[in-house]
Amino acid sequence: MVNEIAPGQKVEGLFCVSSKALRTTKAGSPFVSLTLSDKSGQIEARIWDNANELAQGFEKGDIVLVEAEAVEFNGQCQLKVMKVDLADEVAVDPAHFLPVSSCDLERAWRTCKEAMKEVKDVTLSMLLREIFGDKKIIHAFRHAPAAKKMHHAYIGGLLEHTANLIDLTRLVLKKYHHLQSDLLLSACLLHDLGKIKELSWQRPPIEYTDEGRLLGHIGIGIEMIERACVALGIDAGNERILALKHIVLSHHGQKEFGSPVLPMTEEAMVFHMLDDLDAKLNFLSGLKEMRGEHEDWGWSDYQHLFERYFFLPPTKKDNGVLENMPTNPKEKADGGPIQPSLWRDDEP
Ligand SMILES: [Fe+2]
Ligand SMILES: [Fe+2]
Numbered sequence: 001m002v003n004e005i006a007p008g009q010k011v012e013g014l015f016c017v018s019s020k021a022l023r024t025t026k027a028g029s030p031f032v033s034l035t036l037s038d039k040s041g042q043i044e045a046r047i048w049d050n051a052n053e054l055a056q057g058f059e060k061g062d063i064v065l066v067e068a069e070a071v072e073f074n075g076q077c078q079l080k081v082m083k084v085d086l087a088d089e090v091a092v093d094p095a096h097f098l099p100v101s102s103c104d105l106e107r108a109w110r111t112c113k114e115a116m117k118e119v120k121d122v123t124l125s126m127l128l129r130e131i132f133g134d135k136k137i138i139h140a141f142r143h144a145p146a147a148k149k150m151h152h153a154y155i156g157g158l159l160e161h162t163a164n165l166i167d168l169t170r171l172v173l174k175k176y177h178h179l180q181s182d183l184l185l186s187a188c189l190l191h192d193l194g195k196i197k198e199l200s201w202q203r204p205p206i207e208y209t210d211e212g213r214l215l216g217h218i219g220i221g222i223e224m225i226e227r228a229c230v231a232l233g234i235d236a237g238n239e240r241i242l243a244l245k246h247i248v249l250s251h252h253g254q255k256e257f258g259s260p261v262l263p264m265t266e267e268a269m270v271f272h273m274l275d276d277l278d279a280k281l282n283f284l285s286g287l288k289e290m291r292g293e294h295e296d297w298g299w300s301d302y303q304h305l306f307e308r309y310f311f312l313p314p315t316k317k318d319n320g321v322l323e324n325m326p327t328n329p330k331e332k333a334d335g336g337p338i339q340p341s342l343w344r345d346d347e348p
Helices: 051-055 105-118 122-132 135-143 157-175 181-190 210-232 239-250 266-291
Strands: 010-024 030-038 041-047 063-073 076-086
Touching: 010 051, 030 051, 030 076, 041 051, 041 063, 051 076, 105 122, 105 157, 105 181, 122 135, 122 181, 122 210, 122 239, 135 157, 157 181, 157 266, 181 210, 181 239, 181 266, 210 239, 239 266
Parallel strands: 041 076
Antiparallel strands: 010 030, 010 063, 030 041, 063 076
16 A cells, blocks of 8 residues: 555555656656555656656556555655556455445445345335346445445445444334335335446546436436336336335435425435434544544534534543533634535535
């Protein structure tokens, strides 16, 4: 990894080309100036020999296999590249370049499989089997992030978020027995599935695909459900499918957050609230991490999305005591009301 490289080392590894420029030395010889990165950081690199030839084999954004020697230049560690080859995309593990969920993803996947088995309604069960019978979908579902930056924005984020919602749904069902468990569990598994096509994460950074920007994960998810229904010969007007599609369409809770309809069934209301809860708590976890180690409670930076500061607990293992409460932060930022939307994080 980049953060382990020290001058004097021979380096052989996979890196993402973050920048690439063909330049000329004062003596007139061509060389390539590169910035190489992985999830631990980035490092400057130079190709001095065969610069023109080697530069033709890759572009900015490519994943490359590099052989190099680490040297010290102007007090900084730099790579002198001897060999550079395009990496085999299939063999590249995105977790090498992007942060990964810290939850137990195997357990999360087991939770999802158990939920699928638990669905007894024939139509919904058939639908889940049809969709998750596709190995490519399973692979993408187990690796995709749930967002570009706002919540669960890391490899395995979608799986973590889905398993969390299944756990939360089970808690709610213990108290509210009349809710339709098959419908809620199916919604947990399918509501954000469109993210596997909405986002790209095979190479850094996490980005929206063209399809993702144009259709959004709700639109893509509905398309996936409809396609599976056609394959299964399920009538488009089937009331189970209608109820499920309503939850998928309404799960963002408001039209300005991308839901074309508002939640209008009990299950849709509950589902939106659980989805909102998990997304917001994950967002706050990210804020706590950004705060780093602190022995006392403290304020986050101003969060425009929520129009507030957050008062966050100590982040050292030994729980701090709430004392010497910090004075209230500066005035609230100006500007009109900004509605919090964790679901539309592609705005500049
Ligand atoms: Fe969503
Ligand atoms: Fe969600």
